[in-house]
Amino acid sequence: MSRVRMPADVEREDKILAGLTARQLAIIGAPGVGLWVAYSSLNHLVPPIVFVVAAVPVMGAAVAAALVRRDGLSLDRLLLAALRFLRSPKRRATGAPTADPLPSWVDAATPPLPSPLDLPVKSIADDGVVDLAEHGCAVLVSCSTVSFALRTPAEQAGLVNGFASYLNSLRTPVQLLVRAESIKLDPLVDALDRAAPSMPHPALERAARGHADFLADLAQTRDLLRRQIILVLRERGGDAAHAASTVRRRAEDAVRGLCAAGSRAQVLSGGQVAAILASAADPSSRHVPPEGLSSPTSGITGPAATEEA
Secondary structure (H helix, E strand, O other): OOOOOOOOOOOOOOEEEOOEEHHHHHHHHHHHHHHHHHHHHHOOOOOHHHHHHHHHHHHHHHHHHHHOEEOOEEHHHHHHHHHHHHHOOOOEEOOOOOOOOOOOOOOOOOOOOOEEOOOOOOEEOOOOOEEOHHHOEEEEEEEOOOOOOOOOHHHHHHHHHHHHHHHHOOOOOEEEEEEEEEOOOHHHHHHHHHHHHHOOOHHHHHHHHHHHHHHHHHHHHOOOEEEEEEEEEEEOOOOHHHHHHHHHHHHHHHHHHHHOOOOOEEEOOHHHHHHHHHHHHOOOOOOOOOOOOOOOOOOOOOOOOOOOO
């Protein structure tokens, strides 16, 4: 019986020739063949040195596009993503109607309206279940990071085995989303400045003001980020109620399974899910919906009136 080593990245592209994939060979080979055809046709008109000088930048750009990687993506894929970003509308809104054309006799120019944003999210329940209409239901689970490097080899092996046990228990695909959000220290600095005069000792007041100055300088000189790990579970199905209960149960199983890997997981509520979706839709905005909001379909009532004796 022969044993075959399987790569950790099972979705890695196959190497065809000289350690290059078919896509890399196409990116490098296409300009190479084009340059060879051009040289064969123009060698009696263009000196070889001139042709070499013109060909070096072209082949260099092709090799860089095929081999250089940034953030896990090759340069050609980054270029395609940049082109799609430039061509896509930058202002979108849910339910944005299509603008009617102006009559020919009206001499006026209107600013472009936001493009329609078709989100798959139909509603968000109070328990955090996201209704995706015909795509089923989804639940978001917030996961904490694990200090892996500070553990002993035995502890590291235990964490890996715990995470492997959870992965082996999966029957449907899941998504692990790692988000980076900027941290705003202005509220903390303001709170320290307000609390400093009420300190019981002058030394504590000076320490509080000094810490506030340190945080203010840190916010101005550094790009502070915090990392958030979200586990997304989705359940497809025709019955919405059955899909919601199933994905909710899977989320609770994920919380228990990730606990064995040292991660403190928590199923997000409806308000927390709405805040994350709003932040993902507009990462530059500091204003996210507060937690505890009512769902769009729920009725809003005032406080219960107490009967007077």
